[in-house]
Amino acid sequence: MALRCNLRSSSLQSFRLFSSSILNPDSKSLLTSKEKSRSALSLIRFEKNPERILDICRAAALTPESHLDRVAYSRAISSLKQSHYYEGIRSLIKESVTRPDFKSERFVSHFVILYGQAGLIGDAVKLFDEMPQLGVGRSVKTLNSLLFSCILAGEYGEMKRVFSEYPKKYGLAPTLETYNTVLKGFCESGSANSSHSILAEMERKGIKPNGTTFATVIAGFYKEEKFSDVGKMMELMKKHGVATSIGIYNVRIQSLCKLKRSTEAKVLLDTILGRGMKPNRVTYNHLIHGFCVEGKMEIAKSLFKEMIDSKLKPDAKCYFTLIYYMCRGQDFESALAICKESMSEGWVPNMSTMKSLVDGLASIEKIDEARWIIGQVKEKFSRNAGAWDEIEENFTKIE
Incomplete structure (x- = not known):
C-alpha cells in the first residue's frame, strides 16, 4: 500500500514537472492555475504543431469555468482545424467531457459549441444525444447551444432539422433565446423570409420578441436588399412595443455601410441626432469604416473629428481602420x-x-x-x- 502511494505521489510530481516544463520551460517552480492559463494561451497562439497544441492544453488542465481557458480552448480548436487535425479535436473534447469535474450541463454545452466551431456538427449532435449517458441532463439551454453550434459550422439545414424535431423529441419548450438563435441562422443563410413565419409562431406561443429579435431580422433583410421588409419589421416593432433604440439604428447603419451605401447610413445618423438621441462610438465606427471602404476619406476624417468632439473615445478597431485606409x-x-x-x-x-x-x-x-x-x-x-x-x-x- 505504501509503495502504491509512493508511486502515485511520484507520478503526480512528474506530471506537474512535465506540465511546468511545457508551459514555462525556463522555470523549475510550479505555476498557479492562472499562470498556466496565460502561458497556454500565449503558446497556442504561435504553435503550429498540432500534437504540441494538445500537450499544451493537457498540461494547462483547461476548464470552461475560466474565461482565459475558454479563449485557450477556442484558439486550440481553431489551430487544430486549420491543420485539419480533426481526430485531435475529437480527442481533446472527449477527454474533457469525461472528466468528473466537468459533468455539468453548462460545460457540456460549451463543448457542443466547440464542435460546431470545428465544423464537426455530427459530433456536436452525438454529444447532445448522449448527454444522459454522461450523467448530464438535457435542457433548452443545451438545445440552444446545439442550434448555435450548427450556425457556427454553417450547417443551416441541420439547424432547421434540430429546431423542427428536437423540442418535441426531448420535451424541450423553445424560449426567446431559441427563436433568436434560429432567426440568426435563417438570416445568415439568406433565408430572411422565413423570419415572418418564425415571428408568427412566437406570437402564437406568447413569446414576445425583443430588440435582438428585430435587429437580427432587419440585418438579414438588408443583407438580401429587401428594403420593404425592413420597413415592415420597423412597423412590427411598434406593434410589439419594442423601442427603436440606438442598437437598432446601429444595425441599420452597419447594414447600409456593408452594401456601400454609407451616404444613406449617414442620413440615419442625422435622423438620430434630429430625434435628440445620442449616437455611440459603435455608430461612428460603422460609418467611418463604411466611408473608408468607399474611399471617401475626407468624410471618414470628419466623422472621426465629430466623434472626438462628442466626447466619444475611439477604440483600437477605429484607429486601425483609419491608419490602414489612409x-x-x-x-x-x-x-x-x-x-x-x-x-x-x-x-x-x-x-x-x-x-x-x-x-x-x-x-x-x-x-x-x-x-x-x-x-x-x-x-x-x-x-x-x-x-x-x-x-x-x-x-x-x-x-
Missing part, C-alpha cells in the same frame, strides 16, 4: 498622426499595416518618423525585431 490612400502624414494617438493608448496595428506606414513615410522622406515607428514596434513586439531590422537597413539606400 496608407492605402497614400495619406501617410495623417496616418502617422492617428498612429501616434493609437500607440499612446497602447494599441499597435498589425505588422502589414505598420510596414505600409513605414514604407510610405520613407517614400516621402520622413525617415526619422519611420525609424521612430520601428523603434516603438520593436520595443512592444520583440518577436518581430529581426524583420524590422531588415526594413530599417533599407533606409540607408534612401539616405
Whole structure:
C-alpha cells in the first residue's frame, strides 16, 4: 500500500514537472492555475504543431469555468482545424467531457459549441444525444447551444432539422433565446423570409420578441436588399412595443455601410441626432469604416473629428481602420498622426499595416518618423525585431 502511494505521489510530481516544463520551460517552480492559463494561451497562439497544441492544453488542465481557458480552448480548436487535425479535436473534447469535474450541463454545452466551431456538427449532435449517458441532463439551454453550434459550422439545414424535431423529441419548450438563435441562422443563410413565419409562431406561443429579435431580422433583410421588409419589421416593432433604440439604428447603419451605401447610413445618423438621441462610438465606427471602404476619406476624417468632439473615445478597431485606409490612400502624414494617438493608448496595428506606414513615410522622406515607428514596434513586439531590422537597413539606400 505504501509503495502504491509512493508511486502515485511520484507520478503526480512528474506530471506537474512535465506540465511546468511545457508551459514555462525556463522555470523549475510550479505555476498557479492562472499562470498556466496565460502561458497556454500565449503558446497556442504561435504553435503550429498540432500534437504540441494538445500537450499544451493537457498540461494547462483547461476548464470552461475560466474565461482565459475558454479563449485557450477556442484558439486550440481553431489551430487544430486549420491543420485539419480533426481526430485531435475529437480527442481533446472527449477527454474533457469525461472528466468528473466537468459533468455539468453548462460545460457540456460549451463543448457542443466547440464542435460546431470545428465544423464537426455530427459530433456536436452525438454529444447532445448522449448527454444522459454522461450523467448530464438535457435542457433548452443545451438545445440552444446545439442550434448555435450548427450556425457556427454553417450547417443551416441541420439547424432547421434540430429546431423542427428536437423540442418535441426531448420535451424541450423553445424560449426567446431559441427563436433568436434560429432567426440568426435563417438570416445568415439568406433565408430572411422565413423570419415572418418564425415571428408568427412566437406570437402564437406568447413569446414576445425583443430588440435582438428585430435587429437580427432587419440585418438579414438588408443583407438580401429587401428594403420593404425592413420597413415592415420597423412597423412590427411598434406593434410589439419594442423601442427603436440606438442598437437598432446601429444595425441599420452597419447594414447600409456593408452594401456601400454609407451616404444613406449617414442620413440615419442625422435622423438620430434630429430625434435628440445620442449616437455611440459603435455608430461612428460603422460609418467611418463604411466611408473608408468607399474611399471617401475626407468624410471618414470628419466623422472621426465629430466623434472626438462628442466626447466619444475611439477604440483600437477605429484607429486601425483609419491608419490602414489612409496608407492605402497614400495619406501617410495623417496616418502617422492617428498612429501616434493609437500607440499612446497602447494599441499597435498589425505588422502589414505598420510596414505600409513605414514604407510610405520613407517614400516621402520622413525617415526619422519611420525609424521612430520601428523603434516603438520593436520595443512592444520583440518577436518581430529581426524583420524590422531588415526594413530599417533599407533606409540607408534612401539616405
